[in-house]
Each structure stands twice: as C-alpha cells, then as structure tokens.
Amino acid sequence: MIRKYEACDLSECAAVFCSAFAAAPWNENWTQALAEARISELTGTPYSRGFVYEKDGRIVAVAAGRICTYLHGKEYVIDEFCAAAEIQGMGIGSALMRQIIAEMRAEGCVSIVLQTTHGYPSERFYIKNGFQRNPGMITMYRLLADETI
Numbered sequence: 745m746i747r748k749y750e751a752c753d754l755s756e757c758a759a760v761f762c763s764a765f766a767a768a769p770w771n772e773n774w775t776q777a778l779a780e781a782r783i784s785e786l787t788g789t790p791y792s793r794g795f796v797y798e799k800d801g802r803i804v805a806v807a808a809g810r811i812c813t814y815l816h817g818k819e820y821v822i823d824e825f826c827a828a829a830e831i832q833g834m835g836i837g838s839a840l841m842r843q844i845i846a847e848m849r850a851e852g853c854v855s856i857v858l859q860t861t862h863g864y865p866s867e868r869f870y871i872k873n874g875f876q877r878n879p880g881m882i883t884m885y886r887l888l889a890d891e892t893i
Contacts, residue, residue, distance in 0.1 A: 745797070745798045746795060746796070746797050746798075746839065746840055746843040747795070747796060747798070748793075748794065748795060748796075749787055749793075749794025749795055749796050749806070749807075749808065751787075753794075753796055753803060754780055754783060754784060754787075755776075755780065756802065756803045757779075757783050757794075757796060757803055757806045758776050758779035758780040758782075758783055759776065759779075760803055760804060760805065760806050760826060760827070760828045761774060761779040761782070761783060761806060761824065761826055762774045762775070762776060762779050763828045763829045763830075764826035764827055764828060764829055764832075765826065766829070767829040767832075769864055769865065770864075782824070783806070783808060783824070786808040786809070786810070786823045786824060787808050789810065791810045791811045791812070792808070792809070792810050793808075793809055793810065793811060793820065793847070793848075793851075794806070794807060794808045794809070795807045795840060795843065795844055795847070797827070797836050797837075797839065797840045799831065799836065804827060804828045804831045804836060805826065805827040805828065805831070805836050805837055805840050806824065806825070806826055806827075807822060807824065807825045807840060807841075807844055808822075808823050808824045808825075809821050809822040809823050809824075809825075809844075809858075810823065811848075811851065811853060814855075816854055816855070817852070817853070817854035817855075818851070818852055818853045818854060819853055819854060819855040819856065819857050820844070820848040820851075820853045820855070820856045820857070821856075821857050821858065822844075822856060822857070822858035823858075825837070825840075825841075825858065825866075827840075832865075837869060837873075838869075838872070838873055841873045842873075844856070856875075858870065858875070859883055
C-alpha cells in the first residue's frame with residue numbers, strides 16, 4: 745500500500761533510510777538519530793510531500809520532497825527516495841514513483857526534479873522510470889569545514 749507520509753512514520757522511515765544507504769554502492773553509515781533528523785527536516789514544511797510504501801504492515805520504501813515554484817510552474821523536488829536493501833529490485837520503488845507522479849500531476853506540478861550519483865544503480869532506476877539526464881546541468885558544492893574566511 746502506498747500512502748502519504750505521516751509524522752508517526754518517522755522512526756520506521758529512518759530505519760529504511762539507514763538500511764538503504766548502508767548497502768553498496770553507497771556504504772553510508774547513517775545512525776537512526778541522524779536519519780530521523782534528515783527525514784524530519786525534509787517533511788516538516790507546508791510544501792513538503794512525503795510518501796511511504798507499506799508491505800506486510802511495515803514501511804519498506806520512502807520518498808521525501810517538496811513542491812517549489814519555478815519559471816515554468818510548480819515542480820516536485822525529490823530530496824530522498826529509498827527502499828530497504830532487502831526489497832530493492834522488486835518493483836516497489838517503481839510503483840512508489842508512479843504514485844508520486846500521479847499525486848504531483850493532481851497537485852498541478854509540471855515536472856519532477858532530483859539529483860543522483862552518476863553510474864550508481866539509482867541512475868538506472870530513474871532512467872527506467874522515465875527521467876532524463878540534463879546535459880546542461882551539473883551539481884556543485886563547497887566544503888566549509890576546513891576553510892578560513
């Protein structure tokens with residue numbers, strides 16, 4: 745069953761998040777508390793839209809994003825999208841994505857935008873689900889930890 749995220753889902757969604765990103769190729773060491781903070785930040789505004797996929801009474805996939813105004817209209821920006829490691833490749837993520845697309849169309853969004861890592865399985869997943877690479881866009885970042893101003 746796919747449904748909208750509710751605040752009471754936080755702990756279970758954080759566990760899914762930890763499971764998904766602990767697996768290869770990410771191999772990230774998220775703690776439950778840190779994952780809860782991330783999900784809470786992403787789901788705590790009036791423009792936030794989160795979704796969960798429940799299987800056998802437990803959450804196994806999570807999506808968190810926000811609706812933003814852009815030049816061409818409203819777009820849904822997916823900040824996090826993950827499925828528990830043990831259910832990846834079973835079509836659950838694709839079903840969740842189809843539901844998100846339907847919900848965002850109903851809310852008047854004209855596009856869905858996200859970032860992922862080039863060459864990772866997530867890139868293939870998004871392409872399989874109708875997303876395209878934008879050759880004119882790049883991701884840029886700046887680390888601040890070791891800088892002096």
